[in-house]
Amino acid sequence: MLYPIHVRGSLPKGLSEELDRGLVSKIYTVALGAQGSCFIIYLGRDGLDHFYSYGLPRRLQDWLSARSPRGRWVGNLRGLRLCLGPDNASYWAADGADSISENLPSGLQVYLSLLPNNGVKLVDCISLGCNGTYYLRTSNGRHRRNIAGSAKLSDYLDSVQSSAGNLTNVAGLALHPVYKDTWILQSANGFSFSNGLDAQAREAFDNIQPAVEAKLQRTSLKAALERMEIEQMIAEHRAKMEANEREH
Incomplete structure (x- = not known):
């Protein structure tokens, strides 16, 4: 963004x-x-x-x-x-004409290899987290992810994913390269979610959010209602998953 x-x-x-x-x-x-x-x-x-x-x-x-x-x-x-990934041992970069990468998780590397020209024009978001976790999103909303250990994030992405498997409303996702289950997600509509941030980062994140929402001409009330709606979607998705597990 x-x-x-x-x-x-x-x-x-x-x-x-x-x-x-x-x-x-x-x-x-x-x-x-x-x-x-x-x-x-x-x-x-x-x-x-x-x-x-x-x-x-x-x-x-x-x-x-x-x-x-x-x-x-x-x-x-x-x-x-x-x-940049953990300890800079892995990385990915592209400029629309060429790309370069090193030591990417195998699932991510395979998916990139299937995209035209390794995704130099299609990929608009890649994040490399700890323990081989990753997230990739293309400009048309297609995505690949391995976010093992981040249940809330996984529930959210599942709940907003379209029937075609697209995530057009997710503008960006940053996974922490060191700490597990630590991330920031930015929606295309201006509101954000985060998890695992330290106190200083959490305060900064909270302080900047109203300005980001105002930049997109959103009211605080509308943003709050949308957050509540998303939280409800996550809760319903989690309840559905737990019910399915009990049935089996």
């Missing part, structure tokens, strides 16, 4: 310095990895797109450098998607 709204804390030094320069107008993409590694794409106050990276895996950094001679990106910088 592209919002000019953000909060931050405990960021790598280089990324903090980049933001503190006062040149950022809108942030498009941020990826945070192990040992201070990071990547950001943003619209500068000069009207140009910029990027900054630090500490990325060598092969990934070489791939990025080949697309940015003399420090300027060749092609559609805003179309670049990048995800």
Whole structure:
């Protein structure tokens, strides 16, 4: 999602310095990895797109450098998607023309290989979590996931999945690469769910949510009612699953 709204804390030094320069107008993409590694794409106050990276895996950094001679990106910088997995041992990136990946979970790797050109144009969200968990969503709502150990998240995705198996109302999902059952989900309608965040992240998440909803011209009452509806859908789905288990 592209919002000019953000909060931050405990960021790598280089990324903090980049933001503190006062040149950022809108942030498009941020990826945070192990040992201070990071990547950001943003619209500068000069009207140009910029990027900054630090500490990325060598092969990934070489791939990025080949697309940015003399420090300027060749092609559609805003179309670049990048995800770092646990300890940066796994990653995936694509810019609409080419992609690069390493050590992806086998199920995810197989699915990508079945997409045209490894999904460089179709995939709009990939998240790599701990213990081989992952989530992938394409621009047409198709998805693949392994989110073992995240019952609430699984129930939610099951409850909003269409009969055709699509998830068109899920805009993004971030799985924590270290902590189990820790995630943030952003819906296409502006409201979000999260689980397992520490107190600081939880406070930041709660503080930014009204601004995100307002950006999409949603009222707090409407958002609250929609959250209640989703929670009810999850509860009904869970009750149905438990009833089926008792029958068998």
